[in-house]
Amino acid sequence: MSKVRHVLGISGGKDSAAMAIYLRDKYPELEFDYYCCDTGKELDETYQLIDNLESYLGKKIKRLIAHEAEKSNENPFDYFYKVFKGYLPSPQARWCTNMMKLQPFERYVGTAPTVSYVGIRGDESREGYVSKKENIQSIFPFRRNIWSEDVWKKFFANENEEKALDIFSTVNGASDLDRFKNALSIEIPKDFNERVLAQKNLHKKIDSSLDLSIAGMNKVIFEFLKDTNYSLSLEDDFPLLENEDVLVRDDIFKILEESGVGVPGYYNKIEYEVDGKKGEYARSRSGCFFCFFQQKIEWVWLYEQHPDLFEQAKHYENLDEFFTWNQHESLDELTEPSRIEQIKREHLNRTGREKSKGSKFLLDILDDTEEESCISCFV
């Protein structure tokens, strides 16, 4: 019987869905609680994916609704839209994520020691969401490095060096000890002005440690956690310690297709034409249909493929107050015929450039804003 709770958030996107399938199939001994945070404004394909996933997993995915909105008759986004007096969320004022995703998640978890699984892929360089609550530990099963940065920082802290060496030689024997000492000797500057170098060196240090042996290093970290407050300190064993899989985008699509759960329809490429040339567009991620993180070409996709939803998105804009989804133009301006052509032309040029660089995925091009996007919404 596990002493910690294992929770897995389903965003409605491809990565978290594939992660649920992968972990259930590979580690049936882990008892997962699945949840999703419903904003009430997802595309139908997202809700379909969640239903398909429930059938595959044979377990309910708990729909989390923001507590305040639960008492109202409105769906969560519309409820908060009124609370915020029509002030639309934006990358700088992301009340939507906070009110409809993070708070319901933290309330759902409560105070029990919890491991939360995050679907950042092995081919992504972003760090991923780590809760600030002490009882929630994040694990990244698709990456070579399953641990969060804060765990490594603690492990590499100067005062823990002797302990780290001790655990390493107990777990892995003395043969690689010198190489591990070399990894430990990589300096992480403390000066704020050197934070870029500090981050670079932290990753160098992590990579050099994992280069010795992923499973071996995982066991060292797991042992080290025993004297900490991290949730996994309560466990006698953790099956993912032996896992050396690194899953990338191709693997995700394969898992979804082979399981029968399927890839959400909005990832399917659709052809468009501009200046007599053909291009392809799609939506790159799950999330609210009006999400302000989407690219201009995705707005055009919404306008042309889901005109009803585009109309709904338009209704939230208030031009008198300058409340628009995009910083410098309203949705009416964005859908002027000449503007649509311009957006498609720019997209076509960009995709052409990326293809000539060797990228085979349209989603690579659409996904290049992932770094600054809402990780707790899309993974």
Ligand code: SF4
């Ligand atoms: S998908 Fe976009 S609009 Fe919806 S909650 Fe997340 S960040 Fe906000």
